[in-house]
Amino acid sequence: MIHALTLILICQLAGETLTRLMGWAVPGPVLGMALLFALMLASPRLATLIIPIGEGILRHLSLLFVPAGVGVVGHIQLLGAQGVAIMAALVLSTILALAVGAGVFVAVARLTGGREDG
Amino acid sequence: MAEFTEIWSYLAGNPLIWLSATLIAYVIGDWAAAKMQRASWVNPVLIAVTLLGALLWATDTSYDIYFEGAQFVHFLLGPATVALAIPLWHQRHAVRRALLPVLAALLAGSVTAVLSALAIGHALGLSPQLLATLAPKSTTAPVALGISQSLGGSPTLTAVLVIVTGIIGALVVTPLMNLLRIRDWRARGFATGVAAHGIGTARALQVHPQAGAFAGIGMALNALLTALLAPWALGLFL
Incomplete structure (x- = not known):
């Protein structure tokens, strides 16, 4: 579990760093998504490692918008x-x-x- | 025994209470949505936000205090966006086969989202600054704020419009697609990601795994395209 979470955070960190370094308009996490996708394509073993944790986070994606939504009020x-x-x-x-x-x-x-x- | 007001004044300044409140409000919203067979008009985000907004108002709590607790949930948006690679990976063969429809729908959906908002806003007499604020409303929040700022809009108000757009999209997508008799989950999901970013994607993931995967791609591609399109589109209305 901790390996999968670490890998997800590393992808986000790499995305944030790269997009700032290059001055791109893409958000870091979106670039991180592309990076993780490339890693999963390259290594099926890595894909099976990441899937349970990643799908756990995504199961309640709606929840993550609640704090920003409260700001709207x-x-x-x-x-x-x-x-x-x-x-x-x-x-x-x-x-x-x-x-x-x-x-x-x-x-x-x-x-x-x-x-x-x- | 300690007075209730003492306990409250301790808890009110503690992140734990607002983190708990956020989760409890969402659990209530999700329970209500499940009870109504995930009918699109029972949106868990909208229910949770309404409950929490009322609670903050009733307890006279500022958003800053609330966010000290809620930030732990908010932080997960980044990792969750990275994790959208997973549904994309599951659907990689379907995505490769659908490359042309994806690109065509991206262009059509993205242009429609920006131009129609500007045209309606312009017709209803919105100021140039409000038009700049409105233009990126279908884009995922971090990109939308950047676009709004570079066009001379108000990033704070854009953040509000982005969230409202996401909730509108999540509320209307199912009845709209049924009305139009569009049953292709790829089309439904992709259009939702383009028009209603992450909140639409969250809805799509709950409805169908293929819709969720295509929504994630739609959201990511639309962020790129809107950054390019918005300055040109706004120029048409100034």
């Missing part, structure tokens, strides 16, 4: 007089982005003959 007055316009933009734009993204995925998958089963 205190800042909601920042929206001020424009609150309704901003909320309208957020709701409509999110619905549109979901519909267009998924629609284009399905359409291109059909055109290129990609199968749905994994």
Whole structure:
């Protein structure tokens, strides 16, 4: 367990360091994800080591957004007089982005003959 | 026996109580979501946030004090993002086969997320500074704050809009996809990651493993693309 956790933290640390060093716009943990993925591809033994712990963390990914979400409650007055316009933009734009993204995925998958089963 | 107020004043300044409160509120939210068969409108994050917001208000506790306890949970966001490599690894063959749909949906979803938010905000009379704040709202928080700052927006307000967008996405995605009759889990998950970053990905992981894996990729790729797109898109509305 401690090996898996250490490896995850090392990947994040390497990601944070690299992205700052290079001045990239990518967040460190996202780069860490790419690094861990590459390591898992390179070594199946490492993949089986990391899976139980990693999946344990991911099982309740929602929980990890709660502290930031509580911060929103205190800042909601920042929206001020424009609150309704901003909320309208957020709701409509999110619905549109979901519909267009998924629609284009399905359409291109059909055109290129990609199968749905994994 | 010690007075209750004494115990309270000791506990209130202790990270333990707010860490516990965060977990208890989430357990309640998760229990309610499980009870309702994971119906999308019963979102565990929204329930936990509402309960905790009310509790902080009732006990007159500042966010700084709350965060001293909650930071231990918040810290795990980084390692959890790294761990998204695992669902991606499980689905690596499916992802390789879906490379073209992934790239097309990324471009379409990302452009729609930025442009539609700006167009609606512009039509409703938002100031240029608010438009800059709004532009990166579908992007994962650390990238969104950077984009907002570089465009002249307010990073603090962007953080709020990012979280609200994630919750909206998690709430609407299931009924919306059912309405559109989109049953491909790859498409549903990927679009969710692009439009609603980590909170959408958390929802996708709960619904279907393939949706979760594609959502993680969508979130990561959208962070890259929005950083490139947002300055150009904002320029169209100024």
